[in-house]
Amino acid sequence: MAKAALMDFDEALELFEPVLGFEVHVELNTQTKMFSSAGNPAHESHHGAAPNTLVAPVDMGLPGALPVVNEVAVRHSISLGLALGCSIAPSSRFARKNYFYPDLGKNYQISQYDEPIAFDGEVEIELSDGTRMTVPIERAHMEEDAGKLTHMGGATGRIQGAEYSLVDYNRAGVPLVEIVTRPIFGAEHRAPEVAKAYVATIRDIVLALGISEARLERGNLRCDANVSLRPRGQEKLGTRTETKNVNSMRSVERAVRYEIQRQAAILASGGTIVQETRHWHEDTGRTSPGRPKSDADDYRYFPEPDLLPVVPAPSLIEELRAGLPEAPAARRRRLKAEWGFTDLEFQDVANGGLVAEVEATVAAGATPSAARKWWTGEISRIANARGVEPSSLVEPESVAALQQLIDAGTLTDKLARQVLEGVIDGEGTPQQVVDARGLAVVSDDGALIAAIDEALAAQPDVLAKIRDGKVQAAGAVIGAVMKAMRGQADAARVRELVLERASA
CATH class of the missing domain: 1.10.10 (Arc Repressor Mutant, subunit A)
Known part of the structure; x- marks a missing residue:
């Protein structure tokens, strides 16, 4: 496939105004699935289970199997809605979203359509220079995830060119909350950064609530990025594309930038934008066409006949409201003061999406300066080289343990970097790596x-x-x-x- 023409980013912004929208899917870390008693692979205790072992008749769409709503998932969804500044519906209901694909055993997905559990909210995000921006939230609704297809025999791992596909239904039925924004105006040349900051803020919120592991590399949190352009001075919105399931904050930023450049080149040459889903390719830094984007009518939504409406008691809503953690922006300001960081030092942490990691490392016993050094330095360097998120490489407790070995004189900084690589490569705890590799400082x-x-x-x-x-x-x-x-x-x-x- 020929590479798409791209317009210079600054030139694109002179001609067109970007309009953004995001759909973020959050996997809830309940012990069981949304509508069945099967184990939930999004929970740490079930992560890595063998394919098709975390399933129940409901997940497989077997005849006569009836869904039952997971109460904890409802509570988590309400908490998330409240943290997003949403109103909680006094009554919401589930619907059937009909589409046919091998990863849906029922041939429909149980979701929410016209009566979501949470609606009309907003969330404040903070950009790299401290600029704050409010993102409007249209809704946050509950639904179940689909299964996972693995395409075999092809060169790319995608369905094109594959000889056959394997289906794993472990993920089918995992409880999700989908957060849908309204169109976001005014991002302008900072649109890619706004995308990254928004996803980072959602991640911070769900981690603070404790309702999701929020590991992007595992798919606990996935973002669909909608981008459209309209000529300067035009009121009518342009045709949007939806880049699906981007699995890192860095990739969200890059995908938005790429789509702006690609769409601008097409529009400037007199072409038209196709309303479609697109796939992000981390290796090439490009998107490719997926399928034409369906409208709601195509899914033939209708009320789920096997489930009653969800009617949360006002007392429950107030109980969950009272238990909300700090807003991310307020939390960041507090942590910056507690850690004694300068503006630049804290921005270094925040821009890397590493606030939660540094906080957890400090809680595990490291000093704030040592935690910042490791996460923004060596760990981020290795993550960038491997094209992954820093949080996916090592646990905060291991970083704190590594620093304790330095403080005790067991390791020098240089030796500690070797130990870190061993920990990341799965050789064990920092002490186990020191012992196995014989890396301790000679103190004799x-x-x-x-x-x-x-x-x-x-x-x-x-x-x-x-x-x-x-x-x-x-x-x-x-x-x-x-x-x-x-x-x-x-x-x-x-x-x-x-x-x-x-x-x-």
Whole structure:
């Protein structure tokens, strides 16, 4: 397929106004599924289960199987709606969304259509320079997830060119809340950044509520990004595309930028935009056509006859409202003050989407400065090189344990980076990696003195220089000792011993 023409981003923004919209799907971490008693793979206790082992008759669409609403999922959905500033419907109902695909055993999805549980909200987001912006929320509705298809035999892992496909129904029936924004105006040249900041804010909210693992790389949180362009001065909205299931905040940002450039090139050349879903390709940084975007009528929505309306008691709503955590923006301001970070230091953490990770690492025993150093430094570097989110590489508790080994003198910073790589590669805890690789700092002065004496014997002129007061000459001996110790020595301690030996 030929590569699409792209217009320079700044030029595109001179000609067209971007209008954004987002549909974020949040998998709820209930123990069981939305409408059955099967285990929920979105919960940590069930993650990694063998295919088609977390299923029940309801999930498979077997005859006579009737759905039952998960009460905890309803409570989680109400909490999320309240955190998004939404009104909670006194009565909401489920509907059948009909479409035919192998990952839906029933050939319909139980969702909410015209009567969602939460509606008319807004959420404040913060951009990299501290600018705040309000994103309008149209609705947040409950639904179930579909199963997962794995396409086999093709070169790309996609259905095109595959010889056959495997279906895993473990995910079918996982409880979801879909958050739908209204059209977002005024983002202008910061549209890609707005996309990233919005997804990061939703992630912060659901993590604070404790209702989802919110791991983008696992699909716990997925974003569909809608982008349309309209010529400057035009009131009518342009035709939108929907880039599906983008699985990292960095990718959301890149996908929005790409679609703006692609659509602008088409419109500027007199072409028209096709209303369609598109797929994001992380490896090429491009989107490709999916299917024509269906309208609501195509899904033949009708009320789900097997489920009663959801009518939450006012007392329940107030109970959940009283239990809401801080709003993300307020929480960030509090943490910045508690951690003693400068504006630039905190923005470094926030822009990387790492506030929750740093907070958890501090709670596990690390200092704020050490937590920030690891997450925004080495961990982010490895994540960028591998094209994944930093949070997917290592747990905060492991980062805190790694720093404790440094504080105890067991590791130097250089050795700790090697240990971190081992932890990320699945070799165990930081202490287990140290033990297995033999990476602990050599703290035996006898071994260090032996290496120092050998280095001094090899460089007698250096010894003379040190004794003449040229202390900087000790650097050559320290370097030789560190090499002999394979970097497993404390350079400051080596320096002390070199100077002691020279003055003896």
